[in-house]
Amino acid sequence: MRNDLGVYTIAEVEDRAGLSSALLRQWERRYGFPRPERSPGGHRLYSETDLEALRHIKQWIAEGVAPAQAVKRYLEGLTQEGPRPPETLSLELEEALLRADTEAAERVLSEAYRLHPMETVVMDVISPCLRRIGDGWHLGRVTTAQEHLSSTYLRGSLQGLLNLMGGSLGPTLVVSTLPGEQHEIGSLITALFLRRAGYTVHYLGPNTPLADLKSFAERTEAKAIVLSAMQPISLETLPHQALRHLAPLVVVGGRAAAGDPRSIERLGAHYLGNDPRELAESLSVALKKAGLW
Amino acid sequence: MRNDLGVYTIAEVEDRAGLSSALLRQWERRYGFPRPERSPGGHRLYSETDLEALRHIKQWIAEGVAPAQAVKRYLEGLTQEGPRPPETLSLELEEALLRADTEAAERVLSEAYRLHPMETVVMDVISPCLRRIGDGWHLGRVTTAQEHLSSTYLRGSLQGLLNLMGGSLGPTLVVSTLPGEQHEIGSLITALFLRRAGYTVHYLGPNTPLADLKSFAERTEAKAIVLSAMQPISLETLPHQALRHLAPLVVVGGRAAAGDPRSIERLGAHYLGNDPRELAESLSVALKKAGLW
DNA sequence: TAAACTTGTACAAACTTTGGACAATTTCCC
DNA sequence: GGGAAATTGTCCAAAGTTTGTACAAGTTTA
Numbered sequence: 001m002r003n004d005l006g007v008y009t010i011a012e013v014e015d016r017a018g019l020s021s022a023l024l025r026q027w028e029r030r031y032g033f034p035r036p037e038r039s040p041g042g043h044r045l046y047s048e049t050d051l052e053a054l055r056h057i058k059q060w061i062a063e064g065v066a067p068a069q070a071v072k073r074y075l076e077g078l079t080q081e082g083p084r085p086p087e088t089l090s091l092e093l094e095e096a097l098l099r100a101d102t103e104a105a106e107r108v109l110s111e112a113y114r115l116h117p118m119e120t121v122v123m124d125v126i127s128p129c130l131r132r133i134g135d136g137w138h139l140g141r142v143t144t145a146q147e148h149l150s151s152t153y154l155r156g157s158l159q160g161l162l163n164l165m166g167g168s169l170g171p172t173l174v175v176s177t178l179p180g181e182q183h184e185i186g187s188l189i190t191a192l193f194l195r196r197a198g199y200t201v202h203y204l205g206p207n208t209p210l211a212d213l214k215s216f217a218e219r220t221e222a223k224a225i226v227l228s229a230m231q232p233i234s235l236e237t238l239p240h241q242a243l244r245h246l247a248p249l250v251v252v253g254g255r256a257a258a259g260d261p262r263s264i265e266r267l268g269a270h271y272l273g274n275d276p277r278e279l280a281e282s283l284s285v286a287l288k289k290a291g292l293w
Numbered sequence: 294m295r296n297d298l299g300v301y302t303i304a305e306v307e308d309r310a311g312l313s314s315a316l317l318r319q320w321e322r323r324y325g326f327p328r329p330e331r332s333p334g335g336h337r338l339y340s341e342t343d344l345e346a347l348r349h350i351k352q353w354i355a356e357g358v359a360p361a362q363a364v365k366r367y368l369e370g371l372t373q374e375g376p377r378p379p380e381t382l383s384l385e386l387e388e389a390l391l392r393a394d395t396e397a398a399e400r401v402l403s404e405a406y407r408l409h410p411m412e413t414v415v416m417d418v419i420s421p422c423l424r425r426i427g428d429g430w431h432l433g434r435v436t437t438a439q440e441h442l443s444s445t446y447l448r449g450s451l452q453g454l455l456n457l458m459g460g461s462l463g464p465t466l467v468v469s470t471l472p473g474e475q476h477e478i479g480s481l482i483t484a485l486f487l488r489r490a491g492y493t494v495h496y497l498g499p500n501t502p503l504a505d506l507k508s509f510a511e512r513t514e515a516k517a518i519v520l521s522a523m524q525p526i527s528l529e530t531l532p533h534q535a536l537r538h539l540a541p542l543v544v545v546g547g548r549a550a551a552g553d554p555r556s557i558e559r560l561g562a563h564y565l566g567n568d569p570r571e572l573a574e575s576l577s578v579a580l581k582k583a584g585l586w
Numbered sequence: 587t588a589a590a591c592t593t594g595t596a597c598a599a600a601c602t603t604t605g606g607a608c609a610a611t612t613t614c615c616c
Numbered sequence: 617g618g619g620a621a622a623t624t625g626t627c628c629a630a631a632g633t634t635t636g637t638a639c640a641a642g643t644t645t646a
Contacts (some may be wrong), residue, residue, distance in 0.1 A: 005362070005366060007353075007358040007362040007366065007526065008358065008359070008360060009355055009359050012357045012359075014355070015357075016459075019304070019453070034458070039359075039361065041324065045359065045362060053461070065373050065497050068416070100495050100513060102456065102495075102496075106456055106457075106459075130483075141507060143505055143508060144501065144502060144505040145467075145505040145506065145508065145509030147496050147500055148469075148498050148500075148501050148505075149496070149498070149509075150494060151498070152452075152496060152497060152498030153496075155458065155498075156449065156452030156453060156455065156456050157453075157456060159445075159448070159452065160449060160450075160452070160453035160456070163395065163399055163449050163450060164399070166399070168371055174384040177440070202393050202395075202444070203395075203443050203445060203446075203457075204438055204441040204442045204443060204445060205442070205444070205445030207441075208437065208438055208441050209437055212318030212436055212437040212441075213438060215436060215438070216393075216436060216438030216439070220393055228453075235333075272443070273403040
């Protein structure tokens, strides 16, 4: 998807980035950036990446950073005061989303990914942001529409990440949520961390019927099924041992059972806690113990 | 499969591709493309492939790529095996997804984006693929899990595209689905095309309660609310005039009302058909007519 | 024969390039 | 605080590039 070929003329960049052509040329002279390709006749040809960089820089300038510093910050991936911590970025992300400013959100996330490893971005930027927005919604401080927009946007961002992260060689897993579950993002983050941990992950999205999970796991020879549960209700409505024998190993993660691991055992599965990082760890242990790895 | 025989005269290409004959000849001289066959007397005879290529190039130019670069990009996308048409890519995408091979799917999509403009990829690669998988599911040829995995994956891909596409300056719109609607992807594609048409689009994801849509549209000063409806049921369960006065203009698109526009009028909204491209067009007309643009 | 197409050339409008200049800030230093 | 120095965005003018269209004179098509 990303295309680094220079295809945009300076006028096009002028429109899209909102920077005058004169300024673009001056920056190139003064800071050596951007340095677009040239047509045979010498006209500048900017790439998609250039455009994105320019938008970042423009935003920083609007926030009060000196232009020379903003360019430098982009080139070095550093802020003036050192990398901005995940907490700050998380708050900024929240603020952008509540304003319904997805462009700003995109900028914050892209800065976050440049400054921090993916795990940190997911756990310390995106997750807290989602939690705060969820809490705000419960308190009536955040409207349903704001909550929808935010979680839809972040879900898309996480899934983009998941799609981009190529498959691996490890054991095959199937990831979904418990039936009836409304919250997809937990399972998405789980899938992300499991893929990161080296598993081959088939992410089915939320709400796959159990019978279909079972046959799919069989067809793909999955070693385990991993289900996310955020709402306690989704546990209660399931019959006894409903999860047993869906696959060689069935595990559940998520907030729903945090207080009560027994409710999961009752369904015939193992509860592996609420933290996706730990879940990946515990799963490896469980798989080895069961002789499946 | 592909018909590479030259059959179209330059005048026919002029009409079908929307490029003047003089320009076609100049491109051939300047860029060496297209290089159609010739009749015994020397008249140009363009093939179906040429025509499609020209349409793609024109689309790229419309998206802001410099003409010389658009042609170059097309020629570079042409590898040894020749340009694979959207139909082939769509079938390959389907096949990869049914195998649950998201890595292969990612490769197909990335090739598609390199070879074809975004609009073509969405309408002629992704949409048909989704439709075939949906049909296959109804016929029992595709399992629920396969359908879940596929639509989840493609939804992520489309949303990544939406997030990447920066906001615009045009009138503000709010996009969601009708309440109770299970199919998100229609609204996602609609949002994509509207953003490409220059609107400022707030995409809320599926299933936003109508009251929240209304207050959100007011807070963001949206000119219109655009709702997607794929399942007829979602129409029937709504009370009379339920959509009236949610925003200055309320429109509905999607398959659900294809046979019966009246069912939408009954709800107090306008029906704008099933094609997202046409929807963007009709919406502009409607906005202008209502004096909102 | 009329309409359509060919080639080659020409051309104008829109855009870009370079290097230098300049006024308005902002920063630095005493 | 106040003046010097650096920074920054904008503007200019002449030369060059890109791009779509137009015209003339001859050929092919139907």
